[in-house]
Amino acid sequence: MSTDVLVVGGGNAALVSALSAADAGARVRLLERAPAHFRGGNSRHTRNIRCAHDTGDEFTTGPYPGAELRRDLGGVGDGPSDERLAELTVRESRSVPAWMTAHGAHWQPALSGTLNLARTNRFFLGGGKALLNSYYRTAERAGVTVEYDTQVTRLEWTGETCTAAHTADGRRIPAASVVCASGGFEANLAWLGRYWGEAAQGFHVRGPSYNDGRVLRELLDAGAQRAGEERGFHAVAVDARGPRYDGGIATRIDAIPFGIVVDRDGRRFHDEGEDIWPKRYASWGRNIALRPGQIAYALWDAKVQGSFLPPMYGPYTAGSVEELAETLGLDGRAVAETVGAFNTAVDRGGPPSRTFTMSRPDGRRTAGLDPPKSNWAQRLDTPPYYAVPMRPGVTFTYLGVAVTDRARVRRVDGGVFGNVFAAGEIMSGNILSTGYLAGFGMTIGTVWGRIAGREAARHALG
Ligand SMILES: Cc1cc2nc3c(=O)[nH]c(=O)nc-3n(C[C@H](O)[C@H](O)[C@H](O)COP(=O)(O)OP(=O)(O)OC[C@H]3O[C@@H](n4cnc5c(N)ncnc54)[C@H](O)[C@@H]3O)c2cc1C
Structure with a gap:
């Protein structure tokens, strides 16, 4: 079977991209480096997501207007790297909870005192692992082909087009569009050591060991533009x-x-x-x-x-x-x-x-x-x-690739790659240059996964 949209990664951004591409009618293949029982990346450790909403409901204790979320975002670290993309993320966040529910998410009724986030953030019933399990089930029903234990080690290029992904087990997987959703490089202590020297050897990594930034490195080496503070981490x-x-x-x-x-x-x-x-x-x-x-x-x-x-x-x-x-x-x-x-x-x-x-x-x-x-x-x-x-x-790193408002990966020469899209932590540096707003990692992955999946499908299906 040929692949319209190849999704690299198996966390929130990858699953949302895959579901969104499948909704658009594409044949989707998802490559997750982790074995099935460890699937889901950092996303499986999460508990909540922050979205703008005009009224409270069973799951949030009151309104959280878009303007307030935008202000909160502006107050984090050095503020958004790209104001336009930050604005778009806030605007799109409004429709995220309904989209998530339609694709299998279940919610925890609002709890008072939950980290003071009960008004602004919705909590996943059973946490991120339950959310990801639901998404995997929905993806399988939608015909997405999921391959575990499959590490992408190289992207193959013909000019500005990515023609295939190569995997650690020696396979070449061609695809019409590629969505890179493989997270940051927080589990790569050698990479962190470039900025921290020997000290990096004393760090713990809160998420799995799989996010070593291999795909991010491939994109940067192919001429992708950087976004987010290079040395920064949460x-x-x-x-x-x-x-x-x-x-x-x-x-x-x-x-x-x-x-x-x-x-x-x-x-x-x-x-x-x-x-x-x-x-x-x-x-x-x-x-x-x-x-x-x-x-x-x-x-x-x-x-x-x-x-x-x-x-x-x-x-x-x-x-x-x-x-x-x-x-x-x-x-x-x-x-x-x-x-x-x-x-x-x-x-x-x-x-x-x-x-x-x-x-x-x-x-x-x-x-x-x-x-x-x-x-x-x-x-x-x-x-x-x-x-x-x-x-x-270490929770995650900030350095990622710059994207357009259609999640296309930008090149240093000012152009874009023909068929390469990015979602989640690998591009969150477009929105948060430094600093962090609790629950917004999942917002970025969901908003941009929807866009990347849809646009990748559109590109593949012509
Ligand atoms: C302990 C903890 C708690 C958190 N709590 C929250 C929270 O409550 N709310 C919130 O918004 N954010 C939270 N975050 C941040 C949040 O986890 C991230 O922002 C979000 O999960 C990023 O999603 P992602 O899909 O981009 O990356 P990930 O979920 O990390 O997924 C990356 C995926 O790529 C795969 N992968 C990596 N390299 C390769 C490769 N070469 N080939 C194939 N696959 C590859 C990995 O196996 C993984 O499946 C938390 C983070 C941690 C560590």
Whole structure:
């Protein structure tokens, strides 16, 4: 069977592209590098999607106008790389939930307190894995041919047209159109090492090991234009005891603002009370990446134990700070001195006029301490004490390929490739140059997967 649209990848953007191309009448073949039981890329770890809507419903607690989403997007990192494409993404996001439902998505009724996202984001019933399983079922019913364990290693070109994809098992797969939806390069520690040197070897990767950027590299080598910050990545603090790859959301550490963080020398190095989620959450991966050994330790005491998501492997615990530090392999005296200095700075900050409140910056700050703790500062003085070791957990990389409003991949010479389209993380740098807006990765993949699939089919079918 000849292929009209070849989709490279097996996550959200790939499945949406495949479904969209199949809806347009194309014969679609999808190549997923992962085996069937690990299919779905980073997308299978997701929980929610952010779309503009005029009224609340069973799944969102209130309206989220397009103008507000556009403002939120503009406030992230350095803002959108391409204002026009950002605008288009926001506009198209309105019809995304209905499209998803029509293709098999199920939704979780709105939960109060869900990461403060209940108004703006919809949660997938059963999470991203359930969503992807539904999409695969819908794709199979629509006649999409899915091949697992199939890594694309090379794209073959005739001028500006991609004539075939070559796979690791030695096959040549020709197609009329190609949609590249193979994610970023966050699992390629050698590539990250170009910017981070040896430190990259200390990183954890939150998603699977398959997203090594091979297809992105093929496109760049063929003359694709770049989009998004080359050195940038989104990273959070994860449990250092978690797996090197694919720990997903379960290894995330939420303890940081509740206590203090020390490096392997037992010293504090960054304001733990800087900001509220999600800004605070997304800055700690980088903070830890910059420390010696790419490791740090969150410490807290009995006063706050139980107030946040517990670490999945359980915290270390001891009756004194010194003993706890030694359990972690740290210099007990150094850590005890750090805690002593911190407690003095909390006292110097004056008697707390406000109660310790996690839901907003509470203004309880240290005085005369460098770095300060600018919110949620309270003494670490009530045993038992608790700690977890943390490493940077890379979520995704920003560098991708530039696209047109029809998802065609742009070339550095100002033209476009004749039959190559891109969707998802591999092109999200067109929308988010740096920074991240929770739930928008799935929005980008869905909006651009729909466009890429439709346009790839149109090109193939003439
Ligand atoms: C732990 C975690 C939680 C997240 N939570 C959310 C959330 O709740 N909401 C949200 O919007 N975003 C979230 N994100 C970000 C989100 O996962 C991504 O933005 C989104 O999944 C990207 O989709 P994608 O299809 O482009 O990439 P992916 O889902 O990563 O898919 C890439 C696919 O390409 C395949 N592949 C790679 N190389 C090749 C190759 N050479 N040949 C063939 N196939 C290849 C991979 O196997 C994979 O199937 C989260 C990310 C992580 C890691």
